[in-house]
Every structure is written in structure tokens, then in C-alpha cells.
Amino acid sequence: xxxxxxxxxxFGTVGAGVAKLLLQNEKxxxxxxxxxxxxxxxxxxxxxxxxGVQLADGVLTTDVDQVLCDPQxxxxxxxxxxxxxxxxxxxxxxxxxxxxVTANKALLxxxxxxxxAAAARRGVEVLFEAAVGGGIPVLSAIKGNLAxxxxxxxxxxLNGTCNYILTxxxxxxxxxxxxLKTAQELGYAEADxxxxxxxxxxxxxxxxxxxLCFGTRVDFKSIYTEGISSVSALDINFAxxxxxxxxxxxxxxxxxxxxxxxxxxxxxxVGHPIADVDGVFNSIRLTGDFVGAVMFIGRGAGMDPTAxxxxxxxxxxxxxxxxxxxxxxxxxGYLDDxxxxxxxxxxxxxxxxxxxxxxxxDKPGVLAKIAGALGNxxxxxxxxxxQGRSAGETVPIVIMTHEAKxxxxxxxxxxxxxxxxxxxxxxxxxxxxxxx
Amino acid sequence: xxxxxxxxxxFGTVGAGVAKLLLQNEKxxxxxxxxxxxxxxxxxxxxxxxxGVQLADGVLTTDVDQVLCDPQxxxxxxxxxxxxxxxxxxxxxxxxxxxxVTANKALLxxxxxxxxAAAARRGVEVLFEAAVGGGIPVLSAIKGNLAxxxxxxxxxxLNGTCNYILTxxxxxxxxxxxxLKTAQELGYAEADxxxxxxxxxxxxxxxxxxxLCFGTRVDFKSIYTEGISSVSALDINFAxxxxxxxxxxxxxxxxxxxxxxxxxxxxxxVGHPIADVDGVFNSIRLTGDFVGAVMFIGRGAGMDPTAxxxxxxxxxxxxxxxxxxxxxxxxxGYLDDxxxxxxxxxxxxxxxxxxxxxxxxDKPGVLAKIAGALGNxxxxxxxxxxQGRSAGETVPIVIMTHEAKxxxxxxxxxxxxxxxxxxxxxxxxxxxxxxx
Numbered sequence: 001x002x003x004x005x006x007x008x009x010x011f012g013t014v015g016a017g018v019a020k021l022l023l024q025n026e027k028x029x030x031x032x033x034x035x036x037x038x039x040x041x042x043x044x045x046x047x048x049x050x051x052g053v054q055l056a057d058g059v060l061t062t063d064v065d066q067v068l069c070d071p072q073x074x075x076x077x078x079x080x081x082x083x084x085x086x087x088x089x090x091x092x093x094x095x096x097x098x099x100x101v102t103a104n105k106a107l108l109x110x111x112x113x114x115x116x117a118a119a120a121r122r123g124v125e126v127l128f129e130a131a132v133g134g135g136i137p138v139l140s141a142i143k144g145n146l147a148x149x150x151x152x153x154x155x156x157x158l159n160g161t162c163n164y165i166l167t168x169x170x171x172x173x174x175x176x177x178x179x180l181k182t183a184q185e186l187g188y189a190e191a192d193x194x195x196x197x198x199x200x201x202x203x204x205x206x207x208x209x210x211x212l213c214f215g216t217r218v219d220f221k222s223i224y225t226e227g228i229s230s231v232s233a234l235d236i237n238f239a240x241x242x243x244x245x246x247x248x249x250x251x252x253x254x255x256x257x258x259x260x261x262x263x264x265x266x267x268x269x270v271g272h273p274i275a276d277v278d279g280v281f282n283s284i285r286l287t288g289d290f291v292g293a294v295m296f297i298g299r300g301a302g303m304d305p306t307a308x309x310x311x312x313x314x315x316x317x318x319x320x321x322x323x324x325x326x327x328x329x330x331x332x333g334y335l336d337d338x339x340x341x342x343x344x345x346x347x348x349x350x351x352x353x354x355x356x357x358x359x360x361x362d363k364p365g366v367l368a369k370i371a372g373a374l375g376n377x378x379x380x381x382x383x384x385x386x387q388g389r390s391a392g393e394t395v396p397i398v399i400m401t402h403e404a405k406x407x408x409x410x411x412x413x414x415x416x417x418x419x420x421x422x423x424x425x426x427x428x429x430x431x432x433x434x435x436x
Numbered sequence: 437x438x439x440x441x442x443x444x445x446x447f448g449t450v451g452a453g454v455a456k457l458l459l460q461n462e463k464x465x466x467x468x469x470x471x472x473x474x475x476x477x478x479x480x481x482x483x484x485x486x487x488g489v490q491l492a493d494g495v496l497t498t499d500v501d502q503v504l505c506d507p508q509x510x511x512x513x514x515x516x517x518x519x520x521x522x523x524x525x526x527x528x529x530x531x532x533x534x535x536x537v538t539a540n541k542a543l544l545x546x547x548x549x550x551x552x553a554a555a556a557r558r559g560v561e562v563l564f565e566a567a568v569g570g571g572i573p574v575l576s577a578i579k580g581n582l583a584x585x586x587x588x589x590x591x592x593x594l595n596g597t598c599n600y601i602l603t604x605x606x607x608x609x610x611x612x613x614x615x616l617k618t619a620q621e622l623g624y625a626e627a628d629x630x631x632x633x634x635x636x637x638x639x640x641x642x643x644x645x646x647x648l649c650f651g652t653r654v655d656f657k658s659i660y661t662e663g664i665s666s667v668s669a670l671d672i673n674f675a676x677x678x679x680x681x682x683x684x685x686x687x688x689x690x691x692x693x694x695x696x697x698x699x700x701x702x703x704x705x706v707g708h709p710i711a712d713v714d715g716v717f718n719s720i721r722l723t724g725d726f727v728g729a730v731m732f733i734g735r736g737a738g739m740d741p742t743a744x745x746x747x748x749x750x751x752x753x754x755x756x757x758x759x760x761x762x763x764x765x766x767x768x769g770y771l772d773d774x775x776x777x778x779x780x781x782x783x784x785x786x787x788x789x790x791x792x793x794x795x796x797x798d799k800p801g802v803l804a805k806i807a808g809a810l811g812n813x814x815x816x817x818x819x820x821x822x823q824g825r826s827a828g829e830t831v832p833i834v835i836m837t838h839e840a841k842x843x844x845x846x847x848x849x850x851x852x853x854x855x856x857x858x859x860x861x862x863x864x865x866x867x868x869x870x871x872x
Binding site: 017021024025028029031032033034129135136137140141144145146147148149150215271273276277288289290291292293294295296297298299302304305307308309311312313314315316319320322323324325326327328329333334335338 | 453457460461464465467468469470565571572573576577580581582583584585586651707709712713724725726727728729730731732733734735738740741743744745747748749750751752755756758759760761762763764765769770771774
């Protein structure tokens with residue numbers, strides 16, 4: 001039987017999962033490819049920790065060039081994450097004519113162009129299904145069977161840590177800080193959770209989805225990104241009263257030669273399938289001009305699901321190698337020459353419905369002042385709740401608006417926050433209810 | 437720019453959708469393939485009906501051999517449906533060295549072996565994403581990025597007509613016959629709805645899913661198939677009382693060298709994402725040893741979604757042709773030599789939880805007799821409802837069982853139905869609540 005040699009850089013949790021899958025399902029994979037996939041070399045700085053995988057002598061090395069430069073190795077899997085040295089390693093693998101499979105969304109979101117260009121010059125493939133949605137095969141679907149569609153929107157719950165935290169806050173009425181602490185103890189959140197909870201990981205992922213769906217480069221710095229650390233149990237409760245759940249949603253839309261790309265806590269109507277995606281599960285929802293709406297749900301992280309996506313890419317490249325196909329597909333599904341550079345619409349120009357919460361002193365005329373400020377900025381009110389009454393104290397006033405322009409909302413909020421009857425900064429949460 | 441010539445057999449609704457997509461998104465498809473896909477010939481017996489698509493002169497023909505035998509045509513799309521003459525046409529296209537894309541689940545469920553063998557001999561590909569789940573790219577996912585997994589189960593709501601009918605029955609408390617009539621008026625059900633409502637279409641589709649997931653031929657005649665025509669508003673209401681919705685579910689499971697493949701009305705816990713898939717939407721849920729549970733939701737039928745899947749397959753084959761790859765993948769994802777022939781477990785041997793409804797005379801001792809018969813067959817009762825009381829009249833007695841063997845359930849029901857205090861045949865609906 002033919003053999004295809006694979007090298008792995010990064011032997012952490014996911015790396016161990018990949019090794020386990022390749023060994024455990026070796027026979028299955030041969031039945032599907034006609035070849036034996038041999039994990040020839042694994043490079044990591046730490047090759048002494050027991051990862052629970054039985055490897056032949058000599059497979060582990062601390063010398064990354066034994067993977068990147070081995071002439072027998074056809075496919076290099078990069079699983080160290082982060083920008084450097086991942087970038088250097090990936091570029092070196094490509095220079096040596098290796099196909100690259102990676103789970104590194106941060107790297108691709110920031111240095112994708114350079115990597116894709118190098119891969120095109122060298123005639124190798126770069127695949128990264130595991131970078132978005134863990135085991136969910138959504139990138140393959142966009143590049144593959146859904147390729148005939150002009151996509152209009154791509155939305156997603158893309159970070160399991162945030163979704164776990166928001167789900168527990170919703171189910172238990174618990175506060176953000178408490179749930180984060182438990183999540184860290186359970187291993188669902190990292191010791192430094194910034195990338196997850198501030199939405200940066202989600203922004204990396206939506207930038208890749210947008211690139212694939214709309215065939216465009218995405219200026220990562222221009223993605224409006226707001227995390228979940230300011231979401232309160234109070235707002236989650238009000239959301240429920242209005243029939244919504246709060247999710248950290250990544251949104252990509254095509255809009256007349258520009259794109260909308262943003263990440264922020266979002267209210268989604270209860271009963272919509274995406275609102276029911278709870279816990280560590282992820283979900284991606286696409287709309288295309290022919291397929292209509294199509295949705296994917298699955299485990300968005302973890303050793304085994306991520307290994308499934310990585311090995312799936314390895315199998316796909318292997319099939320192409322065995323069929324004699326050189327660079328059957330480009331990294332973004334579009335030919336490199338056809339990839340556009342669509343500008344991102346500034347956040348002030350987006351149009352949305354909004355949930356607004358004000359901390360107002362319970363005095364006559366307050367509501368009239370707030371409503372007046374909103375009216376002056378062309379914002380019309382759909383519904384309103386003023387909770388409780390306690391003369392002289394602060395009460396929450398919640399307003400749901402009709403569609404309005406974000407710049408108007410922000411200008412109105414700045415005015416309202418300056419009123420002496422308003423205590424503290426007002427809260428704004430965007431609503432997405434045009435989902436079919 | 438390179439050109440790839442495509443021929444189409446069958447210019448009905450889906451055929452017109454495919455032509456529309458290929459013309460409307462021609463530029464997009466070139467940006468993704470580097471080639472122009474030319475719809476060179478379309479064969480149909482009726483070439484006079486206006487399908488709303490602008491075609492060049494000479495594209496339409498009533499002579500199918502102008503598609504099947506044209507040496508310029510590389511890919512033949514078969515969209516006439518049914519067994520014959522579809523089978524003859526597909527075999528002839530393969531003999532002439534054409535790659536085949538089809539949406540014909542009936543054909544593949546019954547004659548797949550013959551077609552796959554011919555394709556292997558001739559070195560061409562056979563793709564059929566549109567045969568299952570309309571626009572949902574689930575077959576590509578199973579064969580492609582999920583290929584590293586040993587699948588344990590595949591479940592699905594695979595027929596939009598049935599799901600539409602059951603959804604309206606659930607939402608409106610309406611009867612089957614009335615909803616079917618409206619569905620026919622709205623075009624959601626055909627004039628002769630037998631294939632849909634009796635579960636045959638669903639059985640065709642699950643047989644393909646099982647073949648791809650488990651790498652096995654499926655003896656179509658051995659699939660236990662029960663449709664929705666006997667589902668009553670009464671049972672839907674009882675299901676709701678117990679926290680379930682009734683869906684026509686197709687189930688495939690791997691079981692120790694055998695497979696379970698069955699189609700029947702099934703109770704699914706409310707709150708599980710698959711229970712929320714309503715109306716004409718379809719859904720497929722897979723569990724693999726690495727990916728865990730992954731779920732797909734989308735439009736399961738219709739001109740445009742089906743066209744999306746067909747053209748997606750055409751794009752995939754085109755990429756392989758352009759990359760010089762001959763037969764990059766086998767039809768089932770497994771190499772033909774590796775496809776097994778796993779036997780289907782007889783329905784009597786399956787183990788499930790059951791909903792049972794008896795029409796009993798309201799007399800003392802009836803419940804004891806029923807419970808006794810169940811106990812004699814090792815069936816234990818999880819809960820029970822006896823609704824209403826009206827001496828001498830028939831009342832429904834509903835029992836939810838713990839897990840039991842189907843043959844025991846059937847034997848018990850035969851005994852119970854023979855009691856003189858039981859009026860009419862008892863109802864049995866299987867429950868699937870081991871879903872995560």
C-alpha cells in the first residue's frame with residue numbers, strides 16, 4: 001500500500017488528539033484513501049510529558065526542521081498556535097514544498113495573505129478546517145459543495161468558552177465573574193481568558209468565514225469587537241422578558257461592495273435554532289442565494305473534535321496527492337487572483353435594532369427626556385419597560401428600538417448619559433431578529 | 437479560460453434551477469474554479485414549456501444521446517428521477533466516460549452497486565449530494581472532512597413533506613388528512629404522496645447515509661419503514677404532555693457487525709435541537725468517535741436548494757478534472773473494495789423505549805390485565821396516563837415503557853389486543869431520547 005508521510009509541529013492537547021486519531025483509525029483511513037498515513041515526525045519543545053499516545057522510537061523530536069525539511073514528509077500539520085514561531089514554521093514548510101494543515105486562526109487572520117501567496121507560488125495547499133468551529137466541517141462546505149452560492153450572510157456562535165459562560169449565566173442567573181471562575185476550574189476557560197472573553201478569538205474566526213464566503217481579504221484591525229465581560233445577569237433577565245437570549249454572535253454580511261464584520265453580544269429570538277445552541281457547542285448559519293439558510297451545530301473545541309477536522313484536511317490533501325492533483329483548491333476556495341479587498345463598513349454606519357438600558361433617577365419627566373433625545377436622533381421606540389418604583393433611587397429603564405443607525409444611537413446615548421438624572425453609563429445591546 | 441462542458445438530462449423544476457444557477461453565477465463559479473462551466477446540452481421529452489431560463493439556440497434537445505454521447509461533455513447531470521429510464525441513461529453516460537452528478541436517491545438506493553461498479557471500471561466519479569437533504573452539504577461532509585471518524589449513529593428528518601405535515605398537525609391540532617390536503621394545494625405534497633408519507637423517500641435517503649457513514653451496502657428491502665399516515669392528533673397531544681414531539685425520523689446505527697436502519701414516527705424530547713426543526717426544513721445528526729455529535733439543518737427540497745447541491749458537485753468534479761485528478765474519490769467515500777455488506781438487524785431485535793396507547797373499556801381490572809401482559813414480556817413501565825372516566829365507554833390508556841425489545845413489545849400487544857376489554861388495535865410509537 002502506498003504511504004503518505006505526515007509531520008506534526010506542536011504536541012499539546014490537539015496534537016495528541018491528532019496522533020491518537022491517526023493511529024486508532026489507521027485502517028479506516030486506508031479504506032477511504034487507499035494509502036497508509038504515516039505520522040513520521042512530531043516536533044515539540046516538550047517531548048517528555050506523557051500524552052497518552054504510543055509512538056514509535058524516534059518519532060518525537062525537539063528539532064522542528066526534522067519535520068519541516070524532511071523530504072519524505074508531504075503534509076505538515078501546525079498546531080502550536082499564536083503568531084510566532086508558527087508563522088516562520090508554516091512559511092518554511094511551504095518553501096520546502098509541504099502541504100500545510102493548521103488550526104491556527106490567529107495566524108491566518110493576521111498573516112493569511114502572505115501564507116496563501118507563498119502556497120500559490122510553491123503549488124501547495126493550505127487547509128484549516130479546525131480553525132473555525134472545532135469539528136464542524138463548515139469551511140469545507142463553503143469551499144466545496146456550497147461553492148455555487150453567492151453568500152449574503154454568515155453568522156455564528158464561534159467561541160465555546162463564551163457560550164458556556166453565557167449559557168450558565170442564563171440558566172442560573174449567575175454573574176459573569178462567578179461563572180468565569182468555575183469555567184476556569186473546569187478547564188473551559190484559560191488562565192488568561194482575554195482572547196476568548198473579549199471576542200478576539202471570535203473575530204479571528206469570523207474573519208476567516210467572511211474571507212471564504214465573500215472571497216475577500218479582511219482587515220482584521222477594522223473588525224468591531226466587543227466581548228462578554230460587560231454582559232450582566234440583569235440584561236440577560238430583561239432579554240428573556242422580551243423573548244430573547246444573549247449570545248456572543250459573530251456577524252458577516254455583504255453590503256454593496258462593502259462588508260459588515262462585527263463581534264458583539266447579541267439578542268437572538270428564543271425559539272430560533274441558533275438561540276438553542278448552548279454550552280460549549282458552536283453553530284454557524286449561512287445564507288446563500290440558492291441554498292437559502294443552512295446551519296451547522298457541533299462541538300467547537302476540544303482535543304477530539306479538533307483532531308477530527310485536522311485529520312479530515314489531511315485525508316483530503318492525501319486524496320489529491322494520490323490522484324496526482326497538484327493544488328486542486330486554493331486556500332479560500334476562490335482562485336488567489338479573484339480574491340477582492342472589500343472594505344469593512346464602519347460600525348457607526350450599521351443599521352440594527354437595539355436594546356438600551358438606562359440607570360435613571362426615579363423622578364417625573366425622566367422618561368420624556370430620554371424619549372426626546374432618542375427622537376431627536378430619528379430613533380423610534382418599539383417597546384419600553386420601567387422596572388419598580390422607589391422615589392429618589394435609581395431604576396432601570398429598558399427601551400427596545402426599531403431599526404436605527406448606530407451613529408445616531410451613540411450620539412443619543414452620549415447626550416442621555418450627560419443628563420443629571422442618569423447615573424452611570426447606559427447599556428447598548430444589538431438585536432438580530434431578521435433570522436428566518 | 438478553460439471550458440468544462442456539462443450536459444443535463446431532465447429539465448423539470450430542479451433542472452431549471454440548475455440551469456439558472458449555472459447562468460446566474462457563472463462568473464462566481466469561474467472565480468472559484470478557473471474555468472467556465474458551459475451547459476452545452478439539455479435533454480428532455482418536453483422542450484417547449486417555458487422554464488424561465490434563457491438558453492442559447494440548440495441547447496435543448498429531445499435526443500438524450502446528444503447529452504450522453506457528446507465527446508465534449510465531461511459531466512452529465514441526471515435529474516429525471518425514478519428507476520427507469522434514469523438507470524439506463526446513467527449507465528450509458530458512465531460507459532461513455534462521463535462523470536455523473538445525480539439527485540436520484542431512489543435509483544442509488546436500489547441500483548447503486550451496479551452504478552458504482554461501472555464508474556470504478558470506467559474511472560469516473562459519481563456524486564449525489566442533492567439526493568439527501570436538498571441543499572444541506574452532509575454527504576460531502578461525511579465523505580470529506582469528517583472522513584477520519586468511525587460513525588456510530590446517523591439520524592435525520594429527511595422528508596420535507598412529512599415534516600411540514602407533522603409540524604402543522606402539532607401546531608394546530610389538525611388531523612393528518614386535512615393537513616395533507618392543504619400541503620397538496622400549496623405544492624408541498626405531490627398528487628400521489630405515497631413515496632413521501634409512507635416513508636419510502638426517507639428510506640431511500642437513510643440507505644445512502646448509512647452506506648456513506650458505515651461503508652456498507654444496504655439491502656433496501658430490509659429497511660423497516662413506517663410512514664406518518666397513522667399518526668393522530670391524539671398521539672401528538674399525548675406526546676406533548678410527556679415532553680416530546682413526533683417526527684418522522686430515519687435512524688442508522690452501527691451494532692457489532694450489523695446495522696440498524698429504520699424509518700418511523702419517533703418521539704424526540706422537546707428542547708433537543710432536532711425537535712425544533714420544523715416545517716419543510718430537514719436535519720441530519722451524526723455522531724462520530726472523534727467529532728462527537730454534529731448537526732446540519734437546511735432546506736430539504738425545492739428548486740434552488742437542490743440546484744445548490746447539484747452545482748456544488750459539478751464544481752467539485754470540475755476542480756478535479758482541472759487538477760488532472762482521475763477519480764479522486766469513490767462514490768461512497770470508501771474505496772469500492774472496502775465497502776462491506778453488513779446485515780440489517782431485524783426490527784424485532786431492536787431495543788427502544790416505547791409509547792403505547794390502548795383503547796380500553798373503562799372497567800375495573802383493565803389496567804391490571806395490560807400491566808400483567810407487559811410484565812410477562814419483561815416490559816417495565818416508566819409512566820402511565822389514563823385520560824378521562826366514563827363508565828362503559830372506551831378511554832385511552834397511555835403507557836411509556838423503559839427500554840424493551842421490540843419482539844417482546846409486539847408479542848405483548850398481540851396478547852393485549854385480543855382482550856375483550858380492548859377495542860381496536862393498539863398504537864406503538866418508538867421514543868429516541870438518548871440524544872445528547
